[in-house]
Amino acid sequence: MPSPATAHAVAGLPAREPVVELARMGITAFTTTRAHGDFSLAEPSHVAANSPRWNELQRSLEPGPAGLVSAVQVHGDEIATHEDAWTGWRRIEGVDAHIVLAPRGAAAVTVADCIPVFVAHATGAVALVHAGWRGTAAGLLPKVIAAMDCPAAELAIHLGPGICGRCYEVGPDVYERLTGWQTIRNRHVDLRALLAEQAKQAGVVDVSASVWCTKCDRDRFYSHRGGDAGRQIAVIVAGTSDSAPFP
Numbered sequence: 001m002p003s004p005a006t007a008h009a010v011a012g013l014p015a016r017e018p019v020v021e022l023a024r025m026g027i028t029a030f031t032t033t034r035a036h037g038d039f040s041l042a043e044p045s046h047v048a049a050n051s052p053r054w055n056e057l058q059r060s061l062e063p064g065p066a067g068l069v070s071a072v073q074v075h076g077d078e079i080a081t082h083e084d085a086w087t088g089w090r091r092i093e094g095v096d097a098h099i100v101l102a103p104r105g106a107a108a109v110t111v112a113d114c115i116p117v118f119v120a121h122a123t124g125a126v127a128l129v130h131a132g133w134r135g136t137a138a139g140l141l142p143k144v145i146a147a148m149d150c151p152a153a154e155l156a157i158h159l160g161p162g163i164c165g166r167c168y169e170v171g172p173d174v175y176e177r178l179t180g181w182q183t184i185r186n187r188h189v190d191l192r193a194l195l196a197e198q199a200k201q202a203g204v205v206d207v208s209a210s211v212w213c214t215k216c217d218r219d220r221f222y223s224h225r226g227g228d229a230g231r232q233i234a235v236i237v238a239g240t241s242d243s244a245p246f247p
């Protein structure tokens with residue numbers, strides 16, 4: 001019996017969905033697709049099966065990056081800042097956002113409906129945010145924008161592949177926490193629209209969004225609400241002022 005991943009995979013699907021909006025700034029950023037395989041590390045069996053894929057991806061970015069960092073994600077509002085270069089793939093505890101200042105250092109977040117938010121500055125400083133409803137309600141993105149320590153108007157933000165407003169239905173409590181509006185029934189919310197609004201409120205002008213919905217486009221991406229246990233990753237590589245994107 002085919003696994004859900006192979007059952008839904010599209011022939012000829014590219015392994016990576018690049019963020020072309022940031023490539024213009026010399027920043028390499030992408031989200032993997034089903035063609036790249038499952039990156040979930042949620043269970044010990046996933047760690048054994050999928051860690052080689054993480055190491056392989058880290059090596060595929062060389063000789064560019066200083067290293068690749070990811071974290072056990074907790075839907076919280078903690079940020080890890082990586083200033084010094086490292087090597088290999090490093091996994092840390094309990095954060096949902098990374099700021100990478102080390103030139104050519106890379107960060108990854110694991111997603112399957114939650115929104116990966118890519119943040120870049122012309123100096124090469126970057127950030128990557130895992131934003132589900134909890135992170136969005138907690139204002140994690142504005143917190144990251146403030147922690148970047150540069151004018152928000154100079155940042156470029158891209159909201160990557162994630163669940164769309166038509167697919168994402170939440171209960172009254174979550175809806176109120178996200179919007180401040182009370183309701184007595186389930187409602188649909190567009191997390192990317194909320195995150196874009198947060199970015200604009202924080203002073204960011206350059207905000208773009210992926211056309212892909214992980215649930216509508218489940219043939220390309222893993223979707224938690226679509227019933228997948230698999231996960232894709234979003235990756236961003238810090239640049240330097242003279243760096244160019246690489247394939």
Ligand SMILES: [Zn+2]
Binds near residue numbers: 164213214
């Ligand atoms: Zn959708």
